[in-house]
Amino acid sequence: MKRQWWHDKTAYQIYPKSFCDSNADGIGDLQGVISKLDDLQALGIEILWLSPVYLSPMADQGYDIADYYSIDPRFGTMEDMERLLAEARKRGIAVLMDLVVNHCSDEHEWFRRACEDPDGPYGQYFYIRDWHEGEKLPTNWCSYFGGPCWDKLPGHEDKVYLHLFHKKQPDLNWENPALRQEIYRMINWWLDKGLAGFRIDAIINIKKALPLCDYPPDRPDGLCYVSTMLRHAHGVLDFLDEMARNTFQKHDAFTIAELFDDRPEDLPRFIGEDGCFSTIFDFSENALDSSPNGWYDRKPITAEQYKQAVFAAQARAADVGFMANIIENHDEPRGVSRYLPRGERSEAAKKMLGGLNFMLRGLPFLYQGQELGMENVPFADISQIDDISTLDEYQGALRAGLSPEDAFAAVIPFSRDNARTPYQWNASANAGFTTGKPWLMVNPNYPRINLAEQRGRTDSVYHFYRELIALRRSPAYRETVVWGSLEPYLAHQRNLMAYWRKGEKTLLVAGNFQAGPQVMPLPHAPRQILLNNLPDIDLRADGVHLAGYQFLVMEM
Ligand code: TEU
Ligand code: CA
Secondary structure, eight states: OOOOTTTTOOEEEEOGGGTOOSSSSSSOOHHHHHHTHHHHHHHTOOEEEEOOOEEOOOTTTTSSOSEEEEEOTTTOOHHHHHHHHHHHHHTTOEEEEEEOOSBOOTTSHHHHHHHHOTTSGGGGGBOEEEOOTTSOOSOOEEOTTSSBSEEEOTTOTTEEEEOSSOTTSOBBOTTOHHHHHHHHHHHHHHHHTTOOEEEETTGGGGSOOSSOOOOOOOSTTSOEEHHHHHHHOOOHHHHHHHHHHHTHHHHTOEEEEOOOSOOGGGHHHHHSTTOSSSEEEEOTTGGGGOOTTOGGGOOOOOHHHHHHHHHHHHHHHTTTOOEEEOSOOTTSOOHHHHHSOTTOOOHHHHHHHHHHHHTSSSEEEEETTGGGTOOOOOOOSGGGOOOHHHHHHHHHHHHTTOOHHHHHHHHGGGOGGGGTSOOOOOSSGGGGSOSSOOSSOOOTTTTTSOHHHHHTOTTSHHHHHHHHHHHHHOTTTHHHHHHSEEEEESTTSTTEEEEEEESSSEEEEEEEOSSSOEEEOOSSOOSEEEEESSSOOEEETTEEEEOTTOEEEEEO
16 A cells, blocks of 8 residues: 555544634634644644634534635634644644535525526526425435425525535535536635645535435435435546546645445545545444434444444455544544443543554544543533534434433434533633633533643543554554554454554554453563553463453554
8 A cells, every 4th residue: 555644643623613712702713723733733633624614604513604715704814724724834734624515505605696596507506496385395305404405495486406414505516517617626726725635524415316306215204314315326436536636636635535325345436546535534433323213212332333343444444545533523422422331431441442443544533622531511401502413303302202301311412512512621711712601511521621630640531642642653663553454353252342453563452341351362471561541451371351441552
């Protein structure tokens, strides 16, 4: 496999609205990010992805873009963005923005013009269809945020437009070459500015199965999940290859795609040597608890399921390319709250979960606060929730017959707002995020879980992540940690997740994914213990006696 400049890096996602507020309006901003670059550098971060900061009415927190060429005033100015790029570069940090081009905002000029003149050129930028009151809609697809994918075109009684996401996120018509050229021009404009690349949003959705048609209903409301349509859509790679040729390849840009519902056999075309992206996120463990009924019907994920999903994904990518490994992001609950059972979310367990993920083959991608072991939020009432997806899932649970209390209790553990609360900098008011009123409540555990406290304590979760990153960068182990192969070890031993990393050196990574102890047999005694999340290690003739949630990286 050809080596790339980004392979040995550690990446970090910032959710700008909740990272650091520089001007007391309760909303995180670019100046806030700039003021924390030293902290990111001290952690060892070399790639930074910013969730959207473009001009947006914020129906979906910036994933509804009204102008791709300007920064939303809530976040700052274009000068701030340029300064951020320059300051990051000084610290050896490559910056990625979010590329959201399946849809734009209904407040984007393209959509406004399409509404003014649906038969004119901008009408062709979207999927607009004739429709008359009382008729069935053009298709029976269910939007990702609930309800039909079609809404009335503003100003027209007899036309509807397609939105796979929220109604304020009209889908762009990629079949139209003029639209594609506009998008390539925009991408190149940003890359010319010195952006290192993009995280690419919801990209599989750009190709619709044509002609648009109904599919058998698979939901209680008689609609059909978009995933069925996507299975019938062919040709997304033609669009993506064309986009890559016209933009990313010319700039040697780094791209990481958010890809769901892709066909496994297409993996080489996505992330292989000549693939259209540098890498994609591995969502296989996030998908484990999904249910066709919705969030309220999700079941807890067991350690065994987690391990098997991760190993399967590692095997798929092994000869193809690098996947990016995550335990959480801005769309998911906190990893420690999801994959560790209630009552067992100790710092040791958090380090184990983080360590097992970090040491996989691929690009480690942290989400803000993960390095502190930030947890889900004890929301008490639905009125505290901002996220449109959670509100929709809550309604779905009510429709399924759950009482309001049960619906709330079932849905909240999966709320996207769990990961969107302000970053916990210190124990002062609002966790040091803002001196104003934060836009979303701060997790009340901030006096206990915050960066200042963890920085001052060498056995903290934060310091453990620093050690993981330092190991990845170290001259002695980099070769093995980054490019070494991965082979599962004792994959059938229950609640043990262990794997070899083999390269110049031979490392054995092991996590005891349970509260009780267990013995892991070893082929021979380790040469050296490189990382241990507990103060001691119990090595005996029959192997290593792991304490509950113990995590080790051993050189063998
Ligand atoms: O998410 C794409 C996606 O597939 C979502 O349906 C995801 O599964 C959902 O958020 C779960 O509730 C991306 C962004 O990451 C997300 O924040 C946006 O809301 C979405 O695209 C639309 O742009
Ligand atoms: Ca602000």
